[in-house]
Amino acid sequence: MALDAKTLTHLERLESEAIHIMREVVAEATNPVMLYSVGKDSAVMLHLARKAFYPSPPPFPLLHVDTTWKFQDMYALRNKMAAESGMELLVYQNPEAAEKGINPFDHGSLHTDMWKTEGLKQALDKYGFDAAFGGARRDEEKSRAKERIFSFRTASHGWDPKNQRPELWNLYNARKNKGESIRVFPISNWTELDIWQYIHLNDVPIVPLYFADERPTYEWEGQLFMADDIPRLEKVLGYRPEITMKSVRFRTLGCFPLTGAVESTAKTLPEVIQETLLTTTSERQGRVIDKDAGGAGMEVKKQQGYF
């Protein structure tokens, strides 16, 4: 290291900020939890948590709000990472959604509402968590750009964008009354490129689906999807979709019938980053959720308690 004062790089500053945020939550919340969706943002968030508390394991559990429709590779990485980090893994599936057989084909946006939005609220209530880390980024979507890092939720999990607590310097107000909670976004200020670069520099384990490989695919409503569980797919659709082997990868991971694949040959991280940078469609476009309710899709969802 040079003798003159070191100017931190943007990734070092972002990392340090996220660690600071996580430590504040642990110091001030009674019962924190980390929401873990197994995607690349969650992977970075988990890695940052391990850095923040090293040599202790992160002093909170991981919560996976499961829809039962995730990719098999995601379940595998989830279990591996929980074991490796020494953290407790809580998996929550909304029993009502399970009972009613809610699925992405028959129920459209109700699938997200029931499994994810309702599931999350139920899980937070069940365990009494008063602070939940989420991996949302401000560059993802217009209304996210205005959310605080410590985002206050009413006892009914509502978000009031007009009444957010001012956040000055790096002072976060974690005080709340009984029943109220906060969502905390430690990687708010990261962009998609920052996430990829960080994964690259720190060898953060991610789901192999982010890299191109020959995979069984089918087309549904004009988009390309991966047939991750063919018998189940056939049962729900009522017919066996035409399966084609293609070299594909995923820019974002969610439920396999809702996450569009892109044809690609990018097998290494630099290649994936290269493809991401040269691509001309934005990240969330592969997901259906933002386009609901006209221009204000995500904002409406968030007021209802979606992460």
Place this chain on the structure above:
Amino acid sequence: MTETTLGQDVIYKTEALIAEDIDAYLEQHQHKTMLRFITCGSVDDGKSTLIGRLLYDSKMIFEDQLAALENDSKKVGTQGQEIDFALLVDGLAAEREQGITIDVAYRFFNTEKRKFIVADCPGHEQYTRNMVTGASTADLAVILIDARKGVLVQTRRHSYLCHLIGIRNIVLAVNKMDLVDYDQATFDAIVKDYGEFAKSIGIESFTAMPISGFKGDNITTRSANTPWYQGPTLVEHLETVEVLSSVDADKPFRMPVQWVNRPNLDFRGFSGLIATGSVKPGDEIRVLPSGKTSKVARVVTLDGDLDQAVAGQSVTLCLADEVDCSRGDVISLADNPPQAADQFEATLVWLNDEAMLPGRAYWLKLATQTVSVTVQQPKYVVNVNTMEHLAAKTLELNAIGVAEIATDKPLVFEPYTEGRTLGGFVLIDKMSNATVAAGMLNFSLRRAQNVHWQALDISREAHAALKQQQPKVLWFTGLSGSGKSTIANLVEKRLHAVGKHTFLLDGDNVRHGLNKDLGFTEADRIENIRRVGEVARLMTDAGLIVLTAFISPFRAEREMVRSLMAEGEFVEIFVDTPLEVAEARDVKGLYKKARSGQLKNFTGIDSPYEAPENPDFRVDTTQESPEDAAERIVNALLGWAPTI
């Protein structure tokens, strides 16, 4: 629009590097530094358009977003058939309808040299709090001026706020130059005008540039339309100014402790974000406020121990000795530590709809320290339009004022001008938990440095033991005429009869002496209770059982008094008489006066009463006689009968 075409060249160059040599591009990106800046200006100065342009020119807009933007531009855009960049930035549905930005939005873009985080700050007066929020993390401010309008009241306000928050790099962006035919004289006049104002409020230097966010002039490339301008483009300037963390690295070492890391008996580390300076193993350090010294043994991270860590890094320090150190303490250089004090002069920016109440206790959070604080009546407030100092009794939403504050415990601090981390704080309402103010410590008050606790040989325990009793404060609260004094008087008689040492502080009596300078405004009521609380505390120190009969209408003040006392010493007795009943009794004729308007701020009539949520005793005077209530309280207090 030749400038945009030139801007596109830069993009294509970057794209070519990505396409041809991704590793080289990643290497370049990896070494980028980060600059945070804010844009502020009046409504319609073109902030959102400028940011939209920066995103567009650095290719942070994807094709699908662009398609949506073109679509939206036609539907709700204000630029006819052309792209309305502001729509990219104005996120929330409500403001899309109103056509103005109402909250701080954070945006991101990259150039070859830096990553940028932009806080888009609103121009409306009522949203000063958002601007202060955005400014608090900024290295630089871009003050936008509409070339057609020149320096406005809001320009002055925003410049003042940026200067107040300590932003040293100020860019005066004279926007919409295309609408004044790129006229140099117009630009020069505005710069001169602003320069005079800037000097008057202490801004030492600023960088002025003629731009058009809409047309793209002097944003990423020199504009052919302003040949008379020789300075840098906006982006060139943003890429080269010094960032705050480099400035902080040259200051003395300070690290507020966030969390003690103790996985097992063999490891004890202190985790925190280094505020200023640098640290390495072997450094002599001092823990504040205790003043204990030790040496740094290790700087621990998951990626291995570090030889050195600098301002802006989050680390875990292991010390050579077993030193008492916990969250809220500050680890500093041994021979250059910060001070601790409990009384300060501070500059406050009020951020909440509910005005500041002098004397009320708020939480103060500074770095990792949280203490209880009371704020005096302001010395003055600043008229942010004229910079005049005005007298004021309180601070309303968006007011900026200077006041003395007193904390219940010493704070480790530095004046804000020396360090943001140990000088900047927020105030939090104890009931609603809202962040109600931002503040900056100016200096500690001399009297705080010179007044020390005198250690006394006869302790409060010794006083109490001699009297063979547990000191208590029996706090009677309720409406005027509810029966507080009557019941308190009966309780005291009974306690006295069994040999207890008591004293009754009655509201009316105290106002004849100790508190005769106080009226009945909210602020005076709070001060009234604060003084009574302090007197009650002294009396419990003397071993007495104190009874108080005050309306004490506000929960916050009753809680404040409770916090003065030892655990379990404060007994809240709610004399619960409905307003109709108390008013019907009207022993002193006060309700009649209040109803007729002769008496202002009367509790229950035109001033609120906040009933206790969990009182230790509740007396319903419509169901229980004063004698029965007194007996119940005394029996419970002396342990003669189970508490009901």
